[in-house]
Amino acid sequence: MPTVQQALLAASRQLSAHSSSPRLDAEVILAYLLGWQRAALLARGDTLLEPRQEEEYATLVSRRAKGEPVAYITGVREFYWLDLVMTPDVLVPRPETESVVDACLEAIPPDRDALLADIGTGSGAIVVATCKQRPRLKAYATDVSAAAVEVARANATRHGVQEQITFFVGDLLAPLPGPVHVLAANLPYVSPGEAAPDVATWEPHVAVFGGGEDGTETIRRFLVDAPRYLCPEGRVVMETAYSQGAEVSRLAGEAFPGSRIEVRKDLAGYDRIVVIQT
Numbered sequence: 001m002p003t004v005q006q007a008l009l010a011a012s013r014q015l016s017a018h019s020s021s022p023r024l025d026a027e028v029i030l031a032y033l034l035g036w037q038r039a040a041l042l043a044r045g046d047t048l049l050e051p052r053q054e055e056e057y058a059t060l061v062s063r064r065a066k067g068e069p070v071a072y073i074t075g076v077r078e079f080y081w082l083d084l085v086m087t088p089d090v091l092v093p094r095p096e097t098e099s100v101v102d103a104c105l106e107a108i109p110p111d112r113d114a115l116l117a118d119i120g121t122g123s124g125a126i127v128v129a130t131c132k133q134r135p136r137l138k139a140y141a142t143d144v145s146a147a148a149v150e151v152a153r154a155n156a157t158r159h160g161v162q163e164q165i166t167f168f169v170g171d172l173l174a175p176l177p178g179p180v181h182v183l184a185a186n187l188p189y190v191s192p193g194e195a196a197p198d199v200a201t202w203e204p205h206v207a208v209f210g211g212g213e214d215g216t217e218t219i220r221r222f223l224v225d226a227p228r229y230l231c232p233e234g235r236v237v238m239e240t241a242y243s244q245g246a247e248v249s250r251l252a253g254e255a256f257p258g259s260r261i262e263v264r265k266d267l268a269g270y271d272r273i274v275v276i277q278t
């Protein structure tokens with residue numbers, strides 16, 4: 001029987017050929033299996049795994065070795081300090097999407113009522129994190145995937161913001177009852193052939209591929225309709241691919257002539273967020 005420490009070492013070796021973060025993945029999966037905090041793995045590294053645990057761990061690690069995201073294996077993912085429930089129906093929220101939340105919070109003073117819409121809400125990451133930080137905020141959240149909306153609803157309830165959010169299933173902005181102060185959208189933007197193989201295999205294609213030759217078709221359709229759903233002096237916050245900053249700014253300029261358009265970079269220095277201030 002291996003100790004916790006030995007099991008982690010073997011699993012991170014096995015995962016090193018398949019993951020850019022083998023040790024972290026091995027730890028997150030074992031902590032999930034044992035029901036421990038990750039820090040406990042270090043503190044109690046000489047605990048012996050029972051044969052049943054060893055067997056289960058091998059099964060979960062081999063799922064990861066086939067490319068399945070850790071978040072689908074454990075069913076949770078941390079985003080903006082919140083544990084979000086995950087299923088294979090939703091995109092695993094990426095760290096760079098936390099900047100979308102930051103840009104929304106900048107636009108919403110804590111002491112005022114405001115209305116936000118999160119278009120293509122997926123797991124609800126953006127809308128749940130933003131509502132959690134702004135208790136007076138009301139929000140709409142839409143997704144074309146009914147299964148994704150169920151996950152988003154579960155996350156809203158889990159974090160006590162379900163009264164702030166109204167959910168809709170439908171195409172882009174069409175389900176919204178009226179205009180809002182802030183439109184947030186992390187819509188699919190990957191172009192055909194550009195997705196990492198694991199992403200294309202495991203994550204929902206409707207959440208990944210944006211359509212059109214360069215992947216901007218869904219964003220383009222969103223921007224064409226966006227002016228009708230934005231209050232005067234409103235803000236639009238969008239996430240894009242690193243290669244799409246210029247094209248999305250151009251589309252934004254067409255949709256919102258005379259507005260201030262800003263392209264922000266992610267921590268790696270790539271274009272990532274486009275903010276339109278009308």
Ligand code: SAH
Pocket residue numbers: 090091092093094097119120121122123124125126142143144145148170171172186187188206207208218
């Ligand atoms: N906002 C989440 C999910 C992003 S993935 C996050 O940042 O993590 C993109 C989401 O857009 C998916 O949930 C997908 O189902 C949804 N989507 C794709 N096309 C759509 C459309 N035409 N209308 C509404 N939602 C759409």
